[in-house]
Amino acid sequence: xxxxxxxxxxxxxxxxxxxxxxxxxxxxxxxxxxxxxxxxxxxxxxxxxxxxxxxxxxxxxxxxxxxxxxxxxxxxxxxxxxxxxxxxxxxxxxxxxxxxxxxxxxxxxxxxxxxxxxxxxxxxxxxxxxxxxxxxxxxxxxxxxxxxxxxxxxxxxxxxxxxxxxxxxxxxxxxxxxxxxxxxxxxxxxxxxxxx
Amino acid sequence: xxxxxxxxxxxxxxxxxxxxxxxxxxxxxxxxxxxxxxxxxxxxxxxxxxxxxxxxxxxxxxxxxxxxxxxxxxxxxxxxxxxxxxxxxxxxxxxxxxxxxxxxxxxxxxxxxxxxxxxxxxxxxxxxxxxxxxxxxxxxxxxxxxxxxxxxxxxxxxxxxxxxxxxxxxxxxxxxxxxxxxxxxxxxxxxxxxxxxxxxxxxxxxxxxxxxxxxxxxxxxxxxxxxxxxxxxxxxxxxxxxxxxxxxxxxxxxxxxxxxxxxxxxxxxxxxxxxxxxxxxxxxxxxxxxxxxxxxxxxxxxxxxxxxxxxxxxxxxxxxxxxxxxxxxxxxxxxxxxxxxxxxxxxxxxxxxxxxxxxxxxxxxxxxxxxxxxxxxxxxxxxxxxxxxxxxxxxxxxxxxxxxxxxxxxxxxxxxxxxxxxxxxxxxxxxxxxxxxxxxxxxxxxxxxxxxxxxxxxxxxxxxxxxxxxxxxxxxxxxxxxxxxxxxxxxxxxxxxxxxxxxxxxxxxxxxxxxxxxxxxxxxxxxxxxxxxxxxxxxxxxxxxxxxxxxxxxxxxxxxxxxxxxxxxxxxxxxxxxxxxxxxxxxxxxxxxxxxxxxxxxxxxxxxxxxx
Numbered sequence: 026x027x028x029x030x031x032x033x034x035x036x037x038x039x040x041x042x043x044x045x046x047x048x049x050x051x052x053x054x055x056x057x058x059x060x061x062x063x064x065x066x067x068x069x070x071x072x073x074x075x076x077x078x079x080x081x082x083x084x085x086x087x088x089x090x091x092x093x094x095x096x097x098x099x100x101x102x103x104x105x106x107x108x109x110x111x112x113x114x115x116x117x118x119x120x121x122x123x124x125x126x127x128x129x130x131x132x133x134x135x136x137x138x139x140x141x142x143x144x145x146x147x148x149x150x151x152x153x154x155x156x157x158x159x160x161x162x163x164x165x166x167x168x169x170x171x172x173x174x175x176x177x178x179x180x181x182x183x184x185x186x187x188x189x190x191x192x193x194x195x196x197x198x199x200x201x202x203x204x205x206x207x208x209x210x211x212x213x214x215x216x217x218x219x220x221x
Numbered sequence: 222x223x224x225x226x227x228x229x230x231x232x233x234x235x236x237x238x239x240x241x242x243x244x245x246x247x248x249x250x251x252x253x254x255x256x257x258x259x260x261x262x263x264x265x266x267x268x269x270x271x272x273x274x275x276x277x278x279x280x281x282x283x284x285x286x287x288x289x290x291x292x293x294x295x296x297x298x299x300x301x302x303x304x305x306x307x308x309x310x311x312x313x314x315x316x317x318x319x320x321x322x323x324x325x326x327x328x329x330x331x332x333x334x335x336x337x338x339x340x341x342x343x344x345x346x347x348x349x350x351x352x353x354x355x356x357x358x359x360x361x362x363x364x365x366x367x368x369x370x371x372x373x374x375x376x377x378x379x380x381x382x383x384x385x386x387x388x389x390x391x392x393x394x395x396x397x398x399x400x401x402x403x404x405x406x407x408x409x410x411x412x413x414x415x416x417x418x419x420x421x422x423x424x425x426x427x428x429x430x431x432x433x434x435x436x437x438x439x440x441x442x443x444x445x446x447x448x449x450x451x452x453x454x455x456x457x458x459x460x461x462x463x464x465x466x467x468x469x470x471x472x473x474x475x476x477x478x479x480x481x482x483x484x485x486x487x488x489x490x491x492x493x494x495x496x497x498x499x500x501x502x503x504x505x506x507x508x509x510x511x512x513x514x515x516x517x518x519x520x521x522x523x524x525x526x527x528x529x530x531x532x533x534x535x536x537x538x539x540x541x542x543x544x545x546x547x548x549x550x551x552x553x554x555x556x557x558x559x560x561x562x563x564x565x566x567x568x569x570x571x572x573x574x575x576x577x578x579x580x581x582x583x584x585x586x587x588x589x590x591x592x593x594x595x596x597x598x599x600x601x602x603x604x605x606x607x608x609x610x611x612x613x614x615x616x617x618x619x620x621x622x623x624x625x626x627x628x629x630x631x632x633x634x635x636x637x638x639x640x641x642x643x644x645x646x647x648x649x650x651x652x653x654x655x656x657x658x659x660x661x662x663x664x665x666x667x668x669x670x671x672x673x674x675x676x677x678x679x680x681x682x683x684x685x686x687x688x689x690x691x692x693x694x695x696x697x698x699x700x701x702x703x704x705x706x707x708x709x710x711x712x713x714x715x716x717x718x719x720x721x722x723x724x725x726x727x728x729x730x731x732x733x734x735x736x737x738x739x740x741x742x743x744x745x746x747x748x749x750x751x752x753x754x755x756x757x758x759x760x761x762x763x764x765x766x767x768x769x770x771x772x773x774x775x776x777x778x779x780x781x782x783x784x785x786x787x788x789x790x791x792x793x794x795x796x797x798x799x800x801x802x803x804x805x806x807x808x809x810x811x812x813x814x815x816x817x818x819x820x821x822x823x824x825x826x827x828x829x830x831x832x833x
Contacts, residue, residue, distance in 0.1 A: 038409050043409050050435060058440075061440045153457065
């Protein structure tokens with residue numbers, strides 16, 4: 026951010042950085058985005074007259090593993106942020122890399138899952154379950170992908186030594202978004218997989 | 222106070238000359254310039270939407286008219302509604318958000334100047350995208366509400382609906398980016414001493430509007446995504462043949478659509494609440510009640526959406542709940558109306574043009590509010606729904622409400638924005654012609670509606686008793702349209718006169734009137750400090766009446782954000798992405814991927830360029 030805005034940031038009306046308020050605002054808005062998708066999924070749940078249905082096709086173990094990865098990645102990104110704020114470059118880069126790897130594994134898990142379901146005969150057009158399932162988890166997956174890309178850009182910045190402690194907010198914003206994406210999954214996982 | 226800053230005015234030679242060329246507008250990140258861009262663009266779209274309405278009225282002027290084909294009629298009424306809501310009233314409000322919020326809260330700019338430019342460009346491209354559909358003879362034709370399953374591929378195979386769906390998605394991106402920006406600006410950029418309960422009421426209403434935008438737009442984004450999937454990928458979200466339920470669309474659409482109504486009217490409430498006290502020479506009556514009734518309206522706005530769906534047969538429980546919640550909204554709205562009247566009552570009224578429009582707003586909005594309470598009752602609504610009665614109702618709140626207030630705001634802040642006073646006589650002629658034309662157009666619609674004339678139908682048969690009323694409506698609409706010719710003439714005439722408007726022509730109460738007209742690029746040379754709700758009135762009282770005309774000062778040492786063209790390029794990438802999506806069936810996914818890469822690249826350039 027510029028010097029001019031920096032100067033203003035020191036005495037914002039709330040004392041919070043503008044960008045922090047903005048990312049929280051955006052997350053608040055995103056809640057309604059996923060609420061709409063989840064509601065659509067629930068409204069159409071069990072309305073199909075032909076399969077594949079959720080209990081025929083959903084596999085809990087693999088997704089539980091993916092869920093655990095995502096949960097751990099939230100912890101890792103907190104540790105990375107802690108490293109960034111304390112100026113511990115090694116910790117920051119290490120934990121950030123761990124976060125990114127977890128995110129990539131989650132995306133890989135989802136790609137594998139989607140391909141497997143396609144093979145089993147569940148396509149987007151097959152029935153309401155296919156449409157609502159792929160749309161909901163697909164948009165979540167898109168958010169994870171955007172989060173990973175964001176974290177990678179922060180990682181590259183950090184690698185080039187351009188993320189000193191006073192700029193840790195650049196990582197914190199990505200981390201807040203990442204936590205949000207995780208929290209959404211914590212809702213999707215029971216709604217889709219455990220309540221099948 | 223801000224005015225103390227200008228006493229040590231710099232030597233004339235040092236005064237910073239602001240850049241004015243085309244490139245300065247393309248790369249601008251100044252909230253005032255962006256506000257003017259919003260205003261000019263939105264007013265142009267307003268004229269286009271108005272011309273569409275006049276064509277509709279000419280068609281309905283006589284029974285069994287053949288001036289328009291049914292298809293042309295469908296396209297025109299759809300584009301009229303979509304244009305007026307998304308391309309006229311919302312961005313005209315955005316003009317005032319942009320221009321006024323930073324000035325009123327004593328800030329140098331919005332929280333994210335480049336994001337602000339991005340919002341504008343995306344809005345412009347979204348508007349052009351929607352209107353480009355006319356060139357392909359494929360303008361949207363299923364109403365601004367786009368009910369399923371009329372919008373399905375089966376019943377609407379052409380590109381019409383695709384233009385509508387994707388156009389609205391583009392405009393949604395613009396609105397959300399702007400909402401994040403203004404929410405942050407109002408929360409964080411207030412001058413010293415400007416507590417929340419000291420904010421000008423326009424800023425409060427704008428703030429509530431941003432919250433509504435943030436919470437309502439994601440819902441229509443999802444609704445439109447599902448519709449896109451139905452049309453492009455063959456899913457059955459709204460297609461009964463595949464088990465889908467067309468009513469899901471109505472629920473999602475109106476969960477967005479009803480808060481959207483308040484997105485259109487709350488800024489108007491704010492504008493009028495600024496104007497009435499100034500021209501009554503009294504502080505706003507019941508400031509806190511005004512704030513909380515605004516919040517209450519917004520809150521209730523999320524709990525009334527199904528009153529648009531009484532005719533779908535939701536059952537007695539749902540009908541009762543939504544009927545009651547809808548009637549409840551009359552309470553905070555009534556509070557506002559009483560407070561406006563309380564502000565005016567006993568004041569020493571200065572009958573200038575902005576005051577005319579503000580008082581006209583109160584009267585017209587009351588009529589619209591009353592007919593609104595009528596169709597809060599499901600049995601009454603079943604008679605009124607899909608008739609011209611509803612058309613009358615929402616034009617009384619949207620035109621009689623929003624447009625009257627926005628016009629009032631235009632006359633009120635024109636000297637601040639352009640340094641020139643609009644002509645009073647022409648302004649009053651504009652008002653009377655608009656008021657008469659408006660009522661001639663829309664009041665008879667109550668009657669033809671209750672007599673059963675259905676809306677959205679391109680003609681009506683002879684002999685049902687609709688002819689006279691429709692002739693009056695058409696004549697009224699021509700008067701209404703011509704009233705804006707007076708406004709345009711007034712603007713052109715004014716622009717040829719010297720820019721000699723004083724800083725504070727109306728004896729205003731808010732901070733923007735402490736600055737020269739128009740304000741300098743950096744707004745306040747020194748951050749103002751606020752001690753009350755009407756800071757400028759307070760300063761004037763303390764100094765015994767009027768303040769000296771503020772001088773223009775040197776900008777030396779004042780840090781301003783750099784201009785940037787990356788917001789424009791990012792907005793172009795967004796446009797390219799949606800054009801590629803429109804052409805998806807012909808070109809496949811690769812153009813979309815290319816546009817996505819371009820967007821990523823421009824956002825990176827934007828993020829890493831030095832901002833100021």
